[in-house]
Amino acid sequence: MSNVQIELTGVDKHYGQFHALKDINLSIEKGTFVALVGPSGCGKSTLLRSLAGLETITGGTMKIAGEVMNDVPPRKRDVAMVFQSYALYPHMRVAENLTYSLRLKGTPKEQALAAAEEVARTTGLSHLLGRFPRELSGGQRQRVAMGRAIIRHPKAFLFDEPLSNLDAALRVHMRKEIRALHDRLGATSVYVTHDQVEAMTMADRVVVMRDGVIEQEGAPLELYDKPASRFVAGFIGSPAMNFVPAMISEDGQAVLLDLPDAPRLPIGRALEPGRRVSAGLRPEHLTVTNAETAALRLPVGVVESTGSMTYISSGTDPEITVVIHGRSPLSAGEVMGLTIAPENVHLFDVESERVI
Amino acid sequence: MTRPWTQWVLLAVALAMAAVYLFPLYWMYVTSLKTNSEIFANPPSFWPADPQFAIYPGVWARRSMSTFLWNSTIIAAGVTAVTVILGTGCAYVLARYRNAWVDVGLFCILMLQVLPASVMITPLFVGFNQVGLLGSPRLAVILASAAKAMPFFVVLVRATFMSVPRELEEAALVDGNSRVGAFFTIVLPLARNGILVCAILTFMSAFGEYIYSKSIIQDPRFQPASVGLSGFLGPNSSDWNAIMAYSAIYVTPILAVFVLLQRRIVSGLTSGALK
Numbered sequence: 001m002s003n004v005q006i007e008l009t010g011v012d013k014h015y016g017q018f019h020a021l022k023d024i025n026l027s028i029e030k031g032t033f034v035a036l037v038g039p040s041g042c043g044k045s046t047l048l049r050s051l052a053g054l055e056t057i058t059g060g061t062m063k064i065a066g067e068v069m070n071d072v073p074p075r076k077r078d079v080a081m082v083f084q085s086y087a088l089y090p091h092m093r094v095a096e097n098l099t100y101s102l103r104l105k106g107t108p109k110e111q112a113l114a115a116a117e118e119v120a121r122t123t124g125l126s127h128l129l130g131r132f133p134r135e136l137s138g139g140q141r142q143r144v145a146m147g148r149a150i151i152r153h154p155k156a157f158l159f160d161e162p163l164s165n166l167d168a169a170l171r172v173h174m175r176k177e178i179r180a181l182h183d184r185l186g187a188t189s190v191y192v193t194h195d196q197v198e199a200m201t202m203a204d205r206v207v208v209m210r211d212g213v214i215e216q217e218g219a220p221l222e223l224y225d226k227p228a229s230r231f232v233a234g235f236i237g238s239p240a241m242n243f244v245p246a247m248i249s250e251d252g253q254a255v256l257l258d259l260p261d262a263p264r265l266p267i268g269r270a271l272e273p274g275r276r277v278s279a280g281l282r283p284e285h286l287t288v289t290n291a292e293t294a295a296l297r298l299p300v301g302v303v304e305s306t307g308s309m310t311y312i313s314s315g316t317d318p319e320i321t322v323v324i325h326g327r328s329p330l331s332a333g334e335v336m337g338l339t340i341a342p343e344n345v346h347l348f349d350v351e352s353e354r355v356i
Numbered sequence: 357m358t359r360p361w362t363q364w365v366l367l368a369v370a371l372a373m374a375a376v377y378l379f380p381l382y383w384m385y386v387t388s389l390k391t392n393s394e395i396f397a398n399p400p401s402f403w404p405a406d407p408q409f410a411i412y413p414g415v416w417a418r419r420s421m422s423t424f425l426w427n428s429t430i431i432a433a434g435v436t437a438v439t440v441i442l443g444t445g446c447a448y449v450l451a452r453y454r455n456a457w458v459d460v461g462l463f464c465i466l467m468l469q470v471l472p473a474s475v476m477i478t479p480l481f482v483g484f485n486q487v488g489l490l491g492s493p494r495l496a497v498i499l500a501s502a503a504k505a506m507p508f509f510v511v512l513v514r515a516t517f518m519s520v521p522r523e524l525e526e527a528a529l530v531d532g533n534s535r536v537g538a539f540f541t542i543v544l545p546l547a548r549n550g551i552l553v554c555a556i557l558t559f560m561s562a563f564g565e566y567i568y569s570k571s572i573i574q575d576p577r578f579q580p581a582s583v584g585l586s587g588f589l590g591p592n593s594s595d596w597n598a599i600m601a602y603s604a605i606y607v608t609p610i611l612a613v614f615v616l617l618q619r620r621i622v623s624g625l626t627s628g629a630l631k
Contacts, residue, residue, distance in 0.1 A: 053529070061625035074530045080530065081530045084373055085521065087524050089522040089542055091545045101532045104533055
């Protein structure tokens with residue numbers, strides 16, 4: 001028996017003229033936590049809703065636990081979904097919210113109630129079972145929404161930006177909680193978010209989408225280290241990667257940036273001389289060194305410090321951002337020298353935006 | 357600076373308007389208790405010198421008001437039942453689906469509202485006559501009035517349904533319910549207040565319906581109170597205190613219901629009845 005829980009082959013979705021999902025191929029193994037990320041309108045939510053059965057796909061096949069689900073209504077798919085707005089039933093108490101799906105299945109009352117108490121214990125809701133959703137805080141509502149999904153032991157959990165309505169501190173906390181829950185239940189989870197930090201920290205696999213297409217799929221650090229396209233490189237990592245138009249040098253061993261004095265950065269391999277490329281430099285890979293000897297010398301524009309980290313932006317066009325740990329003696333108007341290891345220089349094709 | 361001042365002016369205007377609207381009501385109660393000579397006294401008296409409470413039981417018995425009010429109740433209840441049952445489903449569909457046909461449907465419904473009852477009554481009478489509905493005149497009035505009440509109900513209840521978040525329904529679907537089940541266990545309970553308020557308003561307006569009843573129901577045994585009231589107004593009659601007493605008996609229950617439910621009605625109309 002294969003270990004694939006969710007399998008999408010050539011999935012297409014049209015809304016009238018609009019092509020929302022284009023030939024999506026994705027297989028998700030049992031027990032993995034997959035994050036779908038991308039800017040708004042990239043199709044990630046549409047894909048999730050298609051998995052839930054709330055949207056019907058117009059082409060391809062969608063399998064959950066080996067069964068083709070293309071035309072199966074949501075109630076027969078055995079997946080649980082956590083909505084961005086939580087979608088708790090306002091006229092039902094917490095206990096009734098939790099047991100709603102069980103009652104629909106015809107589970108005896110005592111058994112359903114016992115299950116609700118069990119779930120309430122694991123999610124820390126035991127003292128709230130008799131309350132209405134409007135009497136709960138944002139974090140508690142979030143937990144009820146989670147509990148409602150957990151109680152069913154579904155084939156897959158679908159999360160639609162569940163943390164975006166929480167404040168920053170709670171979000172970080174719930175991030176860990178959801179991940180811990182996933183591990184404890186051994187569940188298969190698909191998690192939609194526009195926040196790449198959430199995706200990176202929570203997921204086993206990250207799927208980056210844009211304009212209805214999967215740009216790249218892989219482990220979080222794989223995406224960070226080896227982005228397949230300029231889009232993925234810019235999307236993953238914070239602050240975002242610096243992109244500088246550049247040209248391969250005459251000996252093919254380095255790249256000449258389109259900045260004043262055409263700084264030369266070695267790339268550790270040989271490429272076709274004279275080729276136009278886009279060079280990607282992560283802010284955290286650039287290190288400040290002696291301005292006299294460094295290959296890359298830039299005027300300092302703005303220095304922002306958060307205490308533990310300092311963000312330095314150059315006063316050039318395109319702007320280069322550098323992140324350094326601790327404090328920096330640099331101030332605006334000075335010249336800083338920068339170096340970067342050859343393996344950390346990412347090069348992208350100007351036309352196709354794919355990595356070189 | 358000017359705010360307290362404006363507030364007082366607005367309050368004064370509101371009170372003046374309310375007085376203008378409520379004066380006839382006051383005059384109805386007062387006149388019903390006056391003696392015949394006092395009614396025509398000049399200058400008029402604003403409080404009856406010698407209240408004639410006996411007029412109420414007298415009018416009740418003399419005009420067989422129990423029959424009239426019973427007919428009014430039957431007609432109003434029938435209109436409300438037909439409107440709520442058909443209108444709720446209609447409003448839900450119009451709230452949840454968005455396409456050209458829905459727009460056409462909505463437009464047609466709003467057009468219904470434009471046509472006045474006095475224009476509709478002649479074709480309705482002819483049509484009802486041909487299908488033999490005039491044999492059961494109260495049913496005929498119920499059908500005609502329900503068609504008249506429907507647009508108002510559908511438009512208001514549609515707004516209530518639109519205020520129920522779609523995600524709740526989707527959550528119910530994923531939780532294992534069918535569309536019909538999700539409608540009855542999630543959407544309907546949440547829209548209940550709005551539907552209730554619209555049903556009450558429908559009932560109250562049907563309770564006072566006149567044109568269809570007057571035209572369709574000939575037999576006094578089946579006539580509602582509104583038609584019965586017009587029986588007082590003959591060319592020679594000037595039985596004003598009896599007319600006022602009749603009106604008071606007719607209107608007071610509606611007023612009482614309205615006063616009791618007014619907080620709910622106002623909040624139901626404005627908040628969309630959520631939470």
